[in-house]
Amino acid sequence: MSRTFYVTTPIYYVNDVPHIGHAYTTLAADVLARYKKLKGYEVFFLTGTDEHGQKVEKAANTAGETPLELADRVVKRFQGLWEKLDIQYTDFIRTTQERHKKGVSHIFTKIMAQGDIYLGEYEDWYCTPCETFWTETQLIDGKCPDCNRPVDKLKEESYFFRMSKYQEQLLAHIEANPDFIQPKSRRNEIISFVKEGLRDLSVSRTSFNWGIPVPGNEKHVIYVWFDALTNYITALGYPDEQSAFKTFWPVDVHLIGKDILRFHAVYWPTFLMAAGLPVPKKVFAHGWWTVEGQKMSKSLQNVVEPNMLVDRYGIDAVRYFLLREVPFGLDGDFSHAALVHRINSDLANDLGNLLNRSTAMVNKYFDGVLPAPGPQTELDTAFREKTEAMVRQLDACMDELAFSKGLQAIWEVISAGNKYIDETAPWALAKDPAKREYLGTVMYTLLEAQRIVHLVLSAFMPRTSAKALGYLGWTEPCREEDLAWGRLAPGTLIVKAEALFPRIEEKEEK
Numbered sequence: 001m002s003r004t005f006y007v008t009t010p011i012y013y014v015n016d017v018p019h020i021g022h023a024y025t026t027l028a029a030d031v032l033a034r035y036k037k038l039k040g041y042e043v044f045f046l047t048g049t050d051e052h053g054q055k056v057e058k059a060a061n062t063a064g065e066t067p068l069e070l071a072d073r074v075v076k077r078f079q080g081l082w083e084k085l086d087i088q089y090t091d092f093i094r095t096t097q098e099r100h101k102k103g104v105s106h107i108f109t110k111i112m113a114q115g116d117i118y119l120g121e122y123e124d125w126y127c128t129p130c131e132t133f134w135t136e137t138q139l140i141d142g143k144c145p146d147c148n149r150p151v152d153k154l155k156e157e158s159y160f161f162r163m164s165k166y167q168e169q170l171l172a173h174i175e176a177n178p179d180f181i182q183p184k185s186r187r188n189e190i191i192s193f194v195k196e197g198l199r200d201l202s203v204s205r206t207s208f209n210w211g212i213p214v215p216g217n218e219k220h221v222i223y224v225w226f227d228a229l230t231n232y233i234t235a236l237g238y239p240d241e242q243s244a245f246k247t248f249w250p251v252d253v254h255l256i257g258k259d260i261l262r263f264h265a266v267y268w269p270t271f272l273m274a275a276g277l278p279v280p281k282k283v284f285a286h287g288w289w290t291v292e293g294q295k296m297s298k299s300l301q302n303v304v305e306p307n308m309l310v311d312r313y314g315i316d317a318v319r320y321f322l323l324r325e326v327p328f329g330l331d332g333d334f335s336h337a338a339l340v341h342r343i344n345s346d347l348a349n350d351l352g353n354l355l356n357r358s359t360a361m362v363n364k365y366f367d368g369v370l371p372a373p374g375p376q377t378e379l380d381t382a383f384r385e386k387t388e389a390m391v392r393q394l395d396a397c398m399d400e401l402a403f404s405k406g407l408q409a410i411w412e413v414i415s416a417g418n419k420y421i422d423e424t425a426p427w428a429l430a431k432d433p434a435k436r437e438y439l440g441t442v443m444y445t446l447l448e449a450q451r452i453v454h455l456v457l458s459a460f461m462p463r464t465s466a467k468a469l470g471y472l473g474w475t476e477p478c479r480e481e482d483l484a485w486g487r488l489a490p491g492t493l494i495v496k497a498e499a500l501f502p503r504i505e506e507k508e509e510k
């Protein structure tokens with residue numbers, strides 16, 4: 001049976017254009033998806049857009065468009081950016097699609113039919129930008145506790161989901177599955193939240209129209225979060241349980257930002273429990289990016305536009321930086337200086353130089369024909385073992401979504417490679433005909449280690465890796481077994497590499 005892996009990003013609201021916050025989650029999902037493919041998994045990687053709700057309706061009114069016109073326009077911005085960032089998703093779901101609306105109506109009807117959705121009356125505080133209801137006691141100084149913006153009092157007839165009924169079942173699940181909510185600090189927050197008591201949740205609105213109608217009562221539209229969360233199964237073909245749904249549900253990991261954890265770790269699992277469906281295996285909440293030390297916001301005019309970053313620094317540098325700079329799960333700060341520093345030191349200096357030096361030497365000493373390895377010393381075995389250990393470490397890191405730590409492990413091999421050159425001093429070996437076979441060992445070890453480095457790096461920096469593997473004469477598609485040592489055949493033609501990353505003048509960057 002083939003191993004499967006299903007990873008999702010949040011579906012993005014179309015009332016805003018994409019920024020690095022959105023790019024971050026999508027990129028992480030892409031890296032994970034590519035890595036799992038490399039390891040032989042059958043992968044489903046889902047992203048998409050969240051197009052219903054009051055927020056989108058308001059934005060469309062302001063723009064003088066219908067909500068769908070707005071969505072059609074903004075969705076292209078997201079899809080264009082994903083193409084530009086080399087994101088290889090399997091499917092892109094829009095909540096305005098028929099397949100989605102059908103699935104949402106189905107699950108809503110099913111939960112209602114069994115009595116876990118009922119009609120009642122609502123009176124509470126509502127934060128429109130967050131599309132969230134708050135009780136009086138949750139407000140901070142009368143404002144939304146999440147975004148500190150003013151809230152409105154809403155009283156309306158509403159359908160309610162009997163979330164309270166699932167409190168114990170959810171708690172038991174969280175406690176029995178330590179990996180379900182990550183990172184750990186966030187898991188603790190959710191446990192306290194659930195222990196405080198779950199109230200029934202309002203899951204319909206009558207105050208606006210832009211949404212999926214409640215089946216059988218068209219005065220109501222389904223609450224945007226109930227609608228949005230369901231995308232993770234409707235995209236797989238739910239309610240047709242013989243579709244991709246059968247193969248890929250429950251999801252291996254929902255990647256999200258920390259601000260939307262409660263929706264994914266409390267609301268969503270309880271909806272699924274009510275519908276009699278398995279809950280996600282893992283929900284991972286990453287941190288937020290600030291920009292040059294400040295919160296990113298339209299009013300501060302400091303929103304970092306990923307298109308601009310790619311035009312300025314190149315796709316792979318941006319992909320590398322975002323995942324390397326900050327441990328996934330923690331908050332981080334974006335600055336041009338930090339990005340340029342990473343490009344110059346990690347990419348141009350360490351990674352690029354190692355490839356240049358070694359491919360140049362094979363050309364100089366062996367006319368570009370990879371020699372067979374000869375006798376081994378401790379230096380060669382140690383370097384080889386370090387490379388092999390990295391492959392295992394990286395695997396563990398990817399399971400923990402520790403992208404930065406994984407990249408660090410790869411870079412330790414790169415630094416060890418540069419050091420290995422200094423220690424073996426191939427230029428000296430080349431002068432002594434008696435050392436020619438050992439020179440072969442050094443060249444082989446260097447290039448074989450880099451073949452493995454670039455195979456695993458292909459998940460992070462696909463273009464750079466493809467280029468580097470080309471110089472190394474590796475034209476095979478990447479398969480898991482190719483991560484083993486010794487697959488690069490002696491006799492392979494090695495091309496002298498051009499600089500992978502040109503250095504950038506540091507002082508120019510602001």
Ligand code: MSP
Pocket residue numbers: 009010011012013020021022024025050228229230231256257258259260287288289290296
């Ligand atoms: N539509 C909902 C998600 C529904 S999922 C069923 C939504 N959309 S959003 O467009 O507002 O936000 C999407 C994601 O962007 C969230 O995961 C959020 O954490 C992330 N980010 C927004 N700003 C961010 C930063 N400054 N830094 C990192 N991520 C940020 O919420």
